[in-house]
Amino acid sequence: MSNNYFNSLSLREQLEQLGKCRFMHLEEFSDGVDALKGKKMVVIGCGAQGLNQGLNLRDSGLDVSYTLREAAITEKRQSWKNATENGFTVGTYEDLIPTADVVLNLTPDKQHTPVVNAVMPLMKKGACLSYSHGFNIVEEGMKIREDITVIMVAPKCPGSEVRAEYVRGFGVPTLIAVHEDNDPQGEGLALAKAYAVGTGGHKAGVLMSSFVAEVKSDLMGEQTILCGMLQTGSLLCFDKMIEEGIDPGYASKLIQYGWETVTEALKYGGVTNMMDRLSNPAKIKAFDLAEEMKTIMRPLYNKHQDDIMTGHFSQTMMADWANDDKQLLGWRADTAETAYEKTPAGDVEISEQEYFDNGILMVAMVKAGVELAFETMTAAGIIADSAYYESLHETPLIANTIARKKLYEMNSTISDTAEYGCYLYNHACVPLLGDFMKNIKTDVIGAGLQLNHTGVDNARLIEVNEAIRSHPVEAIGAELRGYMSDMKKIV
Amino acid sequence: MPLPYSISLKNATVNFDGGYAFKNINWSIHPEHHWLICGSNGSGKSALAAILSGTGDIENGIIKNLPPRTGVVSFEAQAELIEAERRKDDADIMDVIAIGTPVSEIIADVCKDQPLADSLCEKFGLTPLLDRAFRKLSTGESRKVMLIRALTCDPQLLILDEPFEGLDVNSLRALQQHLQTISATTTIVMVLNRLDQCPEFITHVAYVDNGELTQQVSRTDTEAWQQLNDLLHLQTADLEVPPTDIDTSLPALDPAAPLVKITDGAIKYDDTIIFDQLNWTINPGRHWQLTGPNGSGKTALLSLITGDHPQCYVNNIHVFGFKRGSGESIWQIKQFIGYVSTALQWEYTVGTSLRNVIISGFYDSIGLYSKYTDNQRNIADLWLEVLGMQSRADETFTSQSYGDQRLLLIARAMVKHPPLLILDEPCLGLDDMNRQRVLALIEIICTRSGSTVLYVNHHAEDKIAGIEHHLALDDFSRQ
Numbered sequence: 016m017s018n019n020y021f022n023s024l025s026l027r028e029q030l031e032q033l034g035k036c037r038f039m040h041l042e043e044f045s046d047g048v049d050a051l052k053g054k055k056m057v058v059i060g061c062g063a064q065g066l067n068q069g070l071n072l073r074d075s076g077l078d079v080s081y082t083l084r085e086a087a088i089t090e091k092r093q094s095w096k097n098a099t100e101n102g103f104t105v106g107t108y109e110d111l112i113p114t115a116d117v118v119l120n121l122t123p124d125k126q127h128t129p130v131v132n133a134v135m136p137l138m139k140k141g142a143c144l145s146y147s148h149g150f151n152i153v154e155e156g157m158k159i160r161e162d163i164t165v166i167m168v169a170p171k172c173p174g175s176e177v178r179a180e181y182v183r184g185f186g187v188p189t190l191i192a193v194h195e196d197n198d199p200q201g202e203g204l205a206l207a208k209a210y211a212v213g214t215g216g217h218k219a220g221v222l223m224s225s226f227v228a229e230v231k232s233d234l235m236g237e238q239t240i241l242c243g244m245l246q247t248g249s250l251l252c253f254d255k256m257i258e259e260g261i262d263p264g265y266a267s268k269l270i271q272y273g274w275e276t277v278t279e280a281l282k283y284g285g286v287t288n289m290m291d292r293l294s295n296p297a298k299i300k301a302f303d304l305a306e307e308m309k310t311i312m313r314p315l316y317n318k319h320q321d322d323i324m325t326g327h328f329s330q331t332m333m334a335d336w337a338n339d340d341k342q343l344l345g346w347r348a349d350t351a352e353t354a355y356e357k358t359p360a361g362d363v364e365i366s367e368q369e370y371f372d373n374g375i376l377m378v379a380m381v382k383a384g385v386e387l388a389f390e391t392m393t394a395a396g397i398i399a400d401s402a403y404y405e406s407l408h409e410t411p412l413i414a415n416t417i418a419r420k421k422l423y424e425m426n427s428t429i430s431d432t433a434e435y436g437c438y439l440y441n442h443a444c445v446p447l448l449g450d451f452m453k454n455i456k457t458d459v460i461g462a463g464l465q466l467n468h469t470g471v472d473n474a475r476l477i478e479v480n481e482a483i484r485s486h487p488v489e490a491i492g493a494e495l496r497g498y499m500s501d502m503k504k505i506v
Numbered sequence: 507m508p509l510p511y512s513i514s515l516k517n518a519t520v521n522f523d524g525g526y527a528f529k530n531i532n533w534s535i536h537p538e539h540h541w542l543i544c545g546s547n548g549s550g551k552s553a554l555a556a557i558l559s560g561t562g563d564i565e566n567g568i569i570k571n572l573p574p575r576t577g578v579v580s581f582e583a584q585a586e587l588i589e590a591e592r593r594k595d596d597a598d599i600m601d602v603i604a605i606g607t608p609v610s611e612i613i614a615d616v617c618k619d620q621p622l623a624d625s626l627c628e629k630f631g632l633t634p635l636l637d638r639a640f641r642k643l644s645t646g647e648s649r650k651v652m653l654i655r656a657l658t659c660d661p662q663l664l665i666l667d668e669p670f671e672g673l674d675v676n677s678l679r680a681l682q683q684h685l686q687t688i689s690a691t692t693t694i695v696m697v698l699n700r701l702d703q704c705p706e707f708i709t710h711v712a713y714v715d716n717g718e719l720t721q722q723v724s725r726t727d728t729e730a731w732q733q734l735n736d737l738l739h740l741q742t743a744d745l746e747v748p749p750t751d752i753d754t755s756l757p758a759l760d761p762a763a764p765l766v767k768i769t770d771g772a773i774k775y776d777d778t779i780i781f782d783q784l785n786w787t788i789n790p791g792r793h794w795q796l797t798g799p800n801g802s803g804k805t806a807l808l809s810l811i812t813g814d815h816p817q818c819y820v821n822n823i824h825v826f827g828f829k830r831g832s833g834e835s836i837w838q839i840k841q842f843i844g845y846v847s848t849a850l851q852w853e854y855t856v857g858t859s860l861r862n863v864i865i866s867g868f869y870d871s872i873g874l875y876s877k878y879t880d881n882q883r884n885i886a887d888l889w890l891e892v893l894g895m896q897s898r899a900d901e902t903f904t905s906q907s908y909g910d911q912r913l914l915l916i917a918r919a920m921v922k923h924p925p926l927l928i929l930d931e932p933c934l935g936l937d938d939m940n941r942q943r944v945l946a947l948i949e950i951i952c953t954r955s956g957s958t959v960l961y962v963n964h965h966a967e968d969k970i971a972g973i974e975h976h977l978a979l980d981d982f983s984r985q
Contacts, residue, residue, distance in 0.1 A: 074836035101816035184871025218875055
C-alpha cells in the first residue's frame with residue numbers, strides 16, 4: 016500500500032539523512048517571524064498540538080485560521096469549539112486551503128494520508144505544507160506535489176506545555192527539518208525557522224534535523240525508554256511489591272509518583288544526578304541492577320531499532336490501522352485491567368527522598384532504559400543530540416503523565432503510534448525480565464536497603480561513579496542542558 | 507521610684523484641639539514593660555504618647571493610673587517651652603533688653619537630682635552653655651535641655667517622642683546608655699519612626715494607624731516583630747521609585763491617544779455571555795478602579811487588555827497604538843503593561859532568585875530566560891532596597907512569605923515604568939499587616955511614578971489615594 020521513503024534511499028543517503036542533526040544558536044533566529052509575516056497560515060486539526068501552536072503563532076503576530084472536515088463543523092465537534100471559542104476563523108478545506116500560504120498538518124499520524132490527499136489538490140502553487148512528525152513522509156512514502164515546500168516543526172513537548180512555556184516568555188525544545196525532495200524555492204529553512212520562533216521554540220533550543228532522523232529516533236525513543244520501559248517497570252515493580260507483602264496503596268503511590276520524582280533529578284542533572292540522589296550503597300546496588308538489565312534487554316532494544324529502520328514496525332502498525340485498530344484497542348483494554356492500574360494510590364505520606372530510597376529498582380530501570388536507547392540509536396547512525404532528546408530529555412515529560420493518572424493518562428496523551436510501539440515493547444520485555452525479577456526483594460523496591468552501616472568500598476565507589484559519569488549520554492546531556500541554561504535560568 | 511500600677515486605657519477616645527480624635531484605645535502599660543509607639547507619618551503616634559502625659563479631653567472610656575511624675579520629651583513640649591520663653595520676653599514691660607532665662611535655671615526648675623543633671627550636661631556637652639539664655643540655643647541644644655529636664659525630674663514614666671532626632675553621636679550614645687540603665691526602675695514609652703532604631707530594653711510595640719491603636723506586638727513574637735519592621739520600612743522610609751533602564755526604554759506613545767480603547771467589547775462562550783456592549787477608554791494619567799462581583803468578568807476584561815484572552819482578537823480593541831489582530835505580537839503589547847494578580851503569583855512557581863524575579867519584569871517573562879545587563883541588575887537591587895529585602899537578593903522566590911512574594915511581583919511589574927500598571931486584587935489573600943504593606947507600596951507608586959494605574963478590588967477600605975474613575979462591571983454583565 017505504501018512505499019517506504021527511507022528504503023528507497025541508497026545506503027549513503029540513508030546515513031547522511033540519519034546523521035543530520037545540529038543544535039542551532041539563538042543568533043540564527045534574528046529574523047524572527049519575518050518569513051511568515053503577512054502569510055496566511057491554515058492549521059488542519061484542532062487538538063492539543065493544533066490549538067496550542069496556533070495560539071502561540073497568532074500571539075506572535077501571525078495570521079492563523081483553522082480548517083476542519085465539514086462534519087466537524089456542522090456537528091460543532093470539540094475541535095470546532097476549541098477553534099471558535101478562541102476567536103479563530105474556521106472553515107472547510109475548500110474554503111480555506113486555496114487561500115493558504117502555509118498549511119500546518121497537525122492531525123494524528125493515522126489521518127495523514129487521507130488528509131494530505133484531500134488538501135494537496137486544493138493547495139495553491141508554491142505553498143508550504145508543514146508537519147509536526149515525519150511518519151507520513153518517511154514511513155508511508157507520501158509524495159507531495161513538486162511545487163510545494165515541505166517542512167517539519169516538531170515541539171518536543173505536549174501541546175499544553177507548548178502553550179504554557181510560551182506564555183511564560185519561554186518555549187519548548189523544538190526540532191525542525193526541510194524535506195529535501197520538496198524545497199523548490201529554497202525557502203524551507205527560513206519558513207521552518209520563523210515557525211519555530213512563532214511558537215517560542217527558538218528560546219529553548221532548536222535542533223536542525225531531517226525527516227528521516229526525526230522519525231527513526233522518535234519512534235525508537237517512545238517505544239522503548241519513554242513509554243515502554245515506564246509501563247513495563249510500573250507493572251513489574253507493582254506486582255513484585257504485592258507479592259512481597261507491601262501495602263498495595265503504598266506500592267501504587269510509590270510507582271505513580273516515583274517515576275516523576277526520580278526523573279525530575281534526571282532532568283536537572285542527567286543520570287549522574289539521579290544516581291547521586293541515592294545513598295552510596297544504594298547507588299552501587301542500582302548500578303549493578305542496571306548493568307544486569309542492560310545485558311538482558313539489549314537484544315530487545317536492538318530489535319526495536321532494527322524493525323524501525325527496516326520499516327517492519329510501521330508496516331505492522333499500518334496493518335492494524337487497516338484492521339480498525341483491533342490490536343491497539345485490545346492491548347489498551349488489557350492495560351486497564353492490570354492490578355497496578357486498578358489499585359488507587361494510598362493516602363500515605365512519601366517524602367521526596369523516600370521515592371529514591373525505596374525505589375532503587377525504578378532508578379535502575381530508568382538508567383538502563385535511557386542508556387540502552389541512547390546507545391542503540393547512536394549505534395544506528397543517529398546523532399547524539401537527537402538521541403539525547405528522544406531518550407533522556409523526554410523521560411520526565413512522560414513520567415509526569417503517569418503521575419497525573421497512571422498508565423491510562425500516559426497512553427491517552429501519547430500518540431497512537433507511540434502507544435502501539437509501547438505495547439509491543441511491554442509484551443516482549445515483561446517475560447524477558449522474568450528470571451531477573453525472581454531475585455528482586457523489597458530492599459530494592461518498596462522498603463529500601465535495611466543496612467546497619469552505610470559504608471562502601473572506596474575503590475568500588477570510584478569505579479561506579481566513573482562508569483556513570485563517563486557514559487556518552489552524560490557528555491552530550493551536559494552540553495545541551497548548558498545551552499538551555501544559558502538562555503533560561505532554571506526550568 | 508517605679509510605677510506602682512499598670513496604666514490602663516479602656517475604650518478610650520480622646521479629643522484634641524482642632525477636632526482631631528484618637529479613637530477607642532485599649533491598652534495596658536505594665537510597670538516593667540517598655541513600649542515603642544510607631545506608625546506611618548501622620549498616623550497619630552505623637553497623639554497617643556501625648557495622651558499618656560494627660561493631654562486631650564477624654565470623650566469616652568476610662569484612663570486609669572496616669573502617674574503624677576512624668577518626664578516628657580517631644581517637639582510639641584519643646585515648642586511650648588520656647589514659646590513660653592518668647593512670651594516672657596514679649597511680656598517684659600521694662601525698657602531693657604531681656605536676656606531670657608539661662609539654661610541652668612530652666613533645668614533647675616524641675617530637677618530633683620542635681621548631680622545627675624551635672625553629669626548629663628557634661629556628657630551632652632551642655633556645660634559651657636549653662637549660663638546662656640535658653641531661647642538662644644539651637645534646636646539640637648534645646649532638645650538636650652528638654653532631655654535633661656525629663657530625665658532628672660525623678661519620673662515614674664518617661665515619654666520620649668523621637669528622642670534621638672538631631673542628636674550628635676556622643677550625646678546619642680550617652681543617652682542610650684543612660685536609658686538602658688534607668689529602664690530597670692523607670693517605665694519608658696518611646697515614639698520612633700523606625701523599628702531599627704529600637705533600643706534593646708523595649709519589650710513591646712504599639713502600632714498606630716489612622717488615629718487608632720491597631721496592633722500590639724511583643725518582642726518575643728519574632729514573626730510579627732519582623733512583619734512590623736517590614737511595614738514600617740515602606741511607610742516611613744523616604745523611598746524613591748528607582749529609575750528605569752535607559753537601554754531598554756519603551757517605544758514612545760502618543761501622549762494624546764488613549765492607552766486603551768475597547769469598543770462594544772464582549773466575551774462569549776458557547777451560549778454564555780460574560781459581558782457585552784462594553785465601551786471603555788483609559789486615557790494616560792487617569793487612574794481607574796474596576797469593581798464587580800465574582801464572575802462578573804473583571805479578570806476576563808483585564809485579559810482582553812493584556813492580550814491573555816484569546817477573544818481579544820475578535821474584539822475591537824486598540825491598545826498602545828495597536829489595533830489588536832493587525833499583525834502585532836503579544837510581547838509588543840505586554841511591554842507597555844505591568845501586571846500583578848493572585849493568579850500571576852500562583853503561576854510564578856519558578857525557583858529563581860528575588861533579584862531575577864524583579865529583572866524578569868524587563869522581559870515580561872515568568873522566570874528569567876535572557877541575559878540581563880548590569881544596569882538592569884542595579885535597578886533590581888534598588889527595588890529590593892525599596893522593599894527592604896536587599897539582604898535577601900539571592901534567596902529563592904518560592905521560599906518567601908506570601909506577602910513578600912506579592913511585593914516582589916509589584917516591583918517586577920514596575921521595574922520598566924510601564925505606561926499602564928494593572929493591579930488585579932493585589933491585596934487578595936493577604937493578612938492585615940501585609941495588606942498595609944502592599945497598599946503602602948502602591949501608594950508610593952501612584953504618587954511618585956508616571957504609570958496610569960488600573961486597580962481591581964472590591965474591598966472599599968483598600969482605597970488608594972489618587973484613583974478617581976470607577977467602572978462597575980455588574981452594569982455590563984448579561985448573565
